[in-house]
Amino acid sequence: MNKGISKAVIRRMPRYYRYLGELIENGVERISSNELSEMMQVTASQIRQDLNNFGGFGQQGYGYNVKFLYDEIGRILGLTEIHNVALFGVGNLGHAIANYVSFEKLPFKMIGLFDVDPKKKGIRVSEIPIMMLDEFEEFYKTNRVDIAVLTLPKDAAMPVAERLANLGVRAFWNFAHVDLVMPKGIVVENVHLSESLMQLSYNMTGR
Amino acid sequence: MNKGISKAVIRRMPRYYRYLGELIENGVERISSNELSEMMQVTASQIRQDLNNFGGFGQQGYGYNVKFLYDEIGRILGLTEIHNVALFGVGNLGHAIANYVSFEKLPFKMIGLFDVDPKKKGIRVSEIPIMMLDEFEEFYKTNRVDIAVLTLPKDAAMPVAERLANLGVRAFWNFAHVDLVMPKGIVVENVHLSESLMQLSYNMTGR
DNA sequence: TAGATTGTTAATCGATTAACAATC
DNA sequence: TAGATTGTTAATCGATTAACAATC
Numbered sequence: 001m002n003k004g005i006s007k008a009v010i011r012r013m014p015r016y017y018r019y020l021g022e023l024i025e026n027g028v029e030r031i032s033s034n035e036l037s038e039m040m041q042v043t044a045s046q047i048r049q050d051l052n053n054f055g056g057f058g059q060q061g062y063g064y065n066v067k068f069l070y071d072e073i074g075r076i077l078g079l080t081e082i083h084n085v086a087l088f089g090v091g092n093l094g095h096a097i098a099n100y101v102s103f104e105k106l107p108f109k110m111i112g113l114f115d116v117d118p119k120k121k122g123i124r125v126s127e128i129p130i131m132m133l134d135e136f137e138e139f140y141k142t143n144r145v146d147i148a149v150l151t152l153p154k155d156a157a158m159p160v161a162e163r164l165a166n167l168g169v170r171a172f173w174n175f176a177h178v179d180l181v182m183p184k185g186i187v188v189e190n191v192h193l194s195e196s197l198m199q200l201s202y203n204m205t206g207r
Numbered sequence: 208m209n210k211g212i213s214k215a216v217i218r219r220m221p222r223y224y225r226y227l228g229e230l231i232e233n234g235v236e237r238i239s240s241n242e243l244s245e246m247m248q249v250t251a252s253q254i255r256q257d258l259n260n261f262g263g264f265g266q267q268g269y270g271y272n273v274k275f276l277y278d279e280i281g282r283i284l285g286l287t288e289i290h291n292v293a294l295f296g297v298g299n300l301g302h303a304i305a306n307y308v309s310f311e312k313l314p315f316k317m318i319g320l321f322d323v324d325p326k327k328k329g330i331r332v333s334e335i336p337i338m339m340l341d342e343f344e345e346f347y348k349t350n351r352v353d354i355a356v357l358t359l360p361k362d363a364a365m366p367v368a369e370r371l372a373n374l375g376v377r378a379f380w381n382f383a384h385v386d387l388v389m390p391k392g393i394v395v396e397n398v399h400l401s402e403s404l405m406q407l408s409y410n411m412t413g414r
Numbered sequence: 415t416a417g418a419t420t421g422t423t424a425a426t427c428g429a430t431t432a433a434c435a436a437t438c
Numbered sequence: 439t440a441g442a443t444t445g446t447t448a449a450t451c452g453a454t455t456a457a458c459a460a461t462c
Contacts, residue, residue, distance in 0.1 A: 240443075241443080259444090263445060267445080
């Protein structure tokens with residue numbers, strides 16, 4: 001169990017990671033919390049507090065070594081090993097996410113695509129042929145699946161998630177319009193696009 | 208300007224909306240904050256506090272009328288009028304989002320798709336033919352665009368956003384890996400898929 | 415050494431939860 | 439009226455910011 005590091009802190013880590021990656025591309029070797037705070041529009045204090053949840057990565061009088069900090073955050077975020085990903089529901093969104101995961105320069109590897117529509121069987125997306133959902137149990141015997149992506153209609157999401165969880169899948173990236181209720185120890189990350197769109201809509205009103 | 212209602216509250220409103228919609232489908236007419244709190248796994252106190260940011264929608268001794276509350280939240284979220292949407296960058300993700308926006312039963316209407324690749328010109332996605340980015344200025348003269356969706360490579364996002372903002376587009380749904388820096392009064396809602404995936408990855412470690 | 419900047423403690427601010435009087 | 443449940447104030451909890459001693 002990760003010690004009690006707050007969700008708010010975790011949400012910010014990928015953003016630090018992105019900025020540090022860009023600094024590396026630009027050949028910047030060291031940076032102070034103050035310089036970074038100006039770039040990122042957050043307080044220097046918050047940056048130091050956030051990082052010190054995980055350890056002292058800087059040096060007084062110097063600041064932070066960009067490459068070192070980048071690698072440390074990558075390690076914290078679990079980006080030092082490859083995660084096998086299988087996707088369920090190869091509709092429009094599933095199709096896009098399958099390609100997305102394959103193209104990103106992140107250590108996530110799409111290894112299987114599953115759907116219930118027989119017409120889709122064998123069609124290749126990012127070089128991976130779509131399989132039938134009922135073939136998953138067999139597939140799972142010889143393939144490690146670290147993350148299941150759920151790009152399914154909302155009514156299908158929960159039953160499929162339960163089926164996968166029973167087999168041993170422990171992490172879900174959920175795009176369906178439901179709150180997955182999962183036993184403890186199973187990790188769920190939701191991307192609710194419609195909720196994002198509604199927040200945008202809210203912010204457009206009354207200004 | 209919306210009075211100072213916190214982001215945390217706004218983030219929860221679409222979720223209330225979803226649950227209330229399901230209650231309506233199930234024929235439920237009234238609900239107390241306590242019943243809703245059990246369904247949604249939040250405190251009843253939070254529900255009442257959240258709603259009372261916008262007004263007293265309940266009645267002592269009775270609870271909340273589901274249909275009434277649903278409509279009120281819809282109104283708060285700006286879902287009582289149709290928002291015209293144009294999308295920029297018709298790659299995999301753009302393609303999926305274009306379909307998504309069109310299929311959802313929400314008052315967002317996809318009216319234009321734009322790309323820079325001449326090979327895509329005229330191809331139809333959700334019945335809408337892809338146009339060239341340079342045609343947008345002309346298009347904009349006769350079409351109101353409320354929201355621009357940016358499903359572009361990160362280096363293209365900022366220049367395109369500026370160009371659109373200069374024409375008068377005031378809301379952006381940004382999927383590109385950049386923080387758009389926009390003048391005040393322009394609304395940006397970010398969906399950073401890679402950051403979501405990294406959070407999932409983090410939560411998988413050390414358990 | 416002097417200057418810079420972290421790591422960390424303390425102060426402030428904001429959000430969540432608890433409690434209860436108001437009222438349907 | 440009695441019971442139920444809201445709306446709202448007060449208490450608690452957590453997150454952010456400020457301050458500064460430690461130290462490179």
